[in-house]
Amino acid sequence: MVPVNYFVILSAVLFTIGALGVLTRRNAIVIFMSVELMLNSANLLFVAFARSFGDLGGQIFVFFVMTVAAAEVAVGLALIVAVFRSKQTINIDEASKLKG
Amino acid sequence: MDANLIVFIILAVVAVGSALGMLFNRNAVYSALFLILNFATVAVFYLLLGAPFIAMTQVTVYAGAIMVLFLFVIMLLGAEHLANHDKIDWQMPVAGGLAGLLLFEAYWVIFKSDQALKWTVEVSSDFGAPAQIGKVLFSEYLLPFEITAFLLLAALVGAVIIARRNSDKPTRAEEEA
Numbered sequence: 001m002v003p004v005n006y007f008v009i010l011s012a013v014l015f016t017i018g019a020l021g022v023l024t025r026r027n028a029i030v031i032f033m034s035v036e037l038m039l040n041s042a043n044l045l046f047v048a049f050a051r052s053f054g055d056l057g058g059q060i061f062v063f064f065v066m067t068v069a070a071a072e073v074a075v076g077l078a079l080i081v082a083v084f085r086s087k088q089t090i091n092i093d094e095a096s097k098l099k100g
Numbered sequence: 101m102d103a104n105l106i107v108f109i110i111l112a113v114v115a116v117g118s119a120l121g122m123l124f125n126r127n128a129v130y131s132a133l134f135l136i137l138n139f140a141t142v143a144v145f146y147l148l149l150g151a152p153f154i155a156m157t158q159v160t161v162y163a164g165a166i167m168v169l170f171l172f173v174i175m176l177l178g179a180e181h182l183a184n185h186d187k188i189d190w191q192m193p194v195a196g197g198l199a200g201l202l203l204f205e206a207y208w209v210i211f212k213s214d215q216a217l218k219w220t221v222e223v224s225s226d227f228g229a230p231a232q233i234g235k236v237l238f239s240e241y242l243l244p245f246e247i248t249a250f251l252l253l254a255a256l257v258g259a260v261i262i263a264r265r266n267s268d269k270p271t272r273a274e275e276e277a
Contacts, residue, residue, distance in 0.1 A: 002102075012207070013119075014116070015206075027182050029177075036166070060233065060240075063157065075255050
């Protein structure tokens with residue numbers, strides 16, 4: 001059996017890559033995909049610990065996280081479409097109207 | 101070496117590689133395709149961890165529905181590429197440093213902590229099977245399950261309201277009438 005440590009490290013690496021994507025990319029959709037990657041790495045950790053402790057609660061929580069992620073994606077992509085309508089771009093550096 | 105470990109290492113390389121591919125690809129469509137590959141490998145990890153139901157949900161909901169939505173919006177907006185513009189010079193080094201710090205922190209917490217993480221229990225062979233998940237989901241977690249229905253409805257209505265065209269101005273048909 002693979003030690004749970006390995007899954008924790010893999011999850012940390014995936015989360016870091018997602019965070020790096022949010023920090024460096026300009027395309028709003030790619031930033032959004034990076035957020036999904038981070039959610040996914042957290043899910044992986046949940047399932048690993050569910051197996052480690054023999055408790056199904058972790059897997060149920062992943063199920064709920066997926067539901068919330070689906071809702072979040074629907075609303076977030078609608079926001080991106082709305083921003084694109086008014087700005088004609090989804091570059092987040094251009095969306096600086098509140099800056100004055 | 102244990103066969104599970106070999107599978108884990110191969111899949112881990114694919115998962116990290118596809119995540120990096122998503123991060124560094126300039127074309128948003130390729131980024132989305134790399135992310136689908138990443139989700140599929142994570143689904144196989146779920147199978148390794150005794151969670152077949154979650155693995156199938158991952159493939160249908162994440163790699164299927166959610167990523168199709170992403171690709172649909174990318175192609176709807178024609179936003180594969182962003183126009184070139186001046187970049188902030190210090191952004192990448194600072195972000196890289198912060199990411200390295202985060203990774204180091206995680207490493208520190210996991211390997212330097214007193215309680216080493218190990219597999220603690222043996223589980224039965226039907227652990228994580230759909231029937232088991234269903235039993236827990238519809239008894240212990242029934243209320244959260246019902247609440248997610250409301251959440252999805254709210255998200256559906258919200259997405260429609262946000263994404264529809266601004267209808268303050270009368271449409272041409274209304275003007276002619």
